[in-house]
Amino acid sequence: MPRISVEVDGVTYEDEVEPRLLLVHYLRDRLGKVGTPIGCDTTNCGACTVLLDGMSVKSCSLLAVQADGREITTVEGIGLDGRHHPMQRAFHEEHALQCGYCTPGMIMASIDLLRENADPSDEEIREGLEGNLCRCTGYQNIVRAVRSAAAEMRTPSENPSESEVTS
Template sequence: MPRITVSVDGVTYEEEVEPRLLLVHLLRDRLGKTGTPVGCDTGNCGACTVTLDGRSAKSCSVLAVQADGSEVVTVEGLARDGRWHPMQEAFHAEHALQCGYCTPGMIMAAIDLLRDDPDPSEEAVRRGLEGNLCRCTGYTNIVRAVRRAAAEMSRVPHERAPGAAEGREAAAS
């Protein structure tokens, strides 16, 4: 079985994995990182979104072996010294979650969105979150939360989470 090394929320793990093991199952079943749930089997719902080497990815559509050598940040790795990430705060403040099942993925996708567009319009937030489905909120409060977090983060930049390095730039060949 392939042996992989992967950093998750700042902790390095060495694991032997079946090639077919999905990253999300590595997180949940092997590493106990159950904060990242699974909502579908086609990559549509986005509940399992994490950041992989700094950019959002659906961990149900990535093999654990593909993450070998990578840094993964999940919703569990966002808080700093017990202080929530501004996006977590904003979701709470704007009542942007109800059952909360989509929330980990939604928060990770929203943080990724702000990396590209630190002050997104309502339209930009809606388009940017098109890969994350929520069945409870109707999204109105999610949009408000993302824009609230954007305002807060432009005021006080949140300490960068581990693994949230700049995305790999395309090298010209």
């Protein structure tokens, strides 16, 4: 069996994995990172989105062996010192979730979107989140949350480490 070494949420893991093991199953079943849900297993919904070397990927479309030597950030690893990431806070404050199933993937894709474009328009937010589906909200509050988090992340806060957290 192949042996991999990955950094997940700041911790290095070395494991033997089946060559066909999907990253989402490795994260959930081996590492206990259950904040990354399994949605459709077909890359259509985006619920399983994580950051791989800072870029959003759907973890159901990537084999664990493809992540060897790379850095993975899950929704559980984006906060700092027990505080929520600005994107998590914005999703809560703007009521950008209902059932919450898509929320981890939406948050991770939104963080990547803001990495590429710190001040996106509503249309750019909608385009940037196109691969992530929500069946409950109608997206209005999600767009508002991303816009709110973008403003907070562009504006230096009294606690600089809080606004700098991106992965």
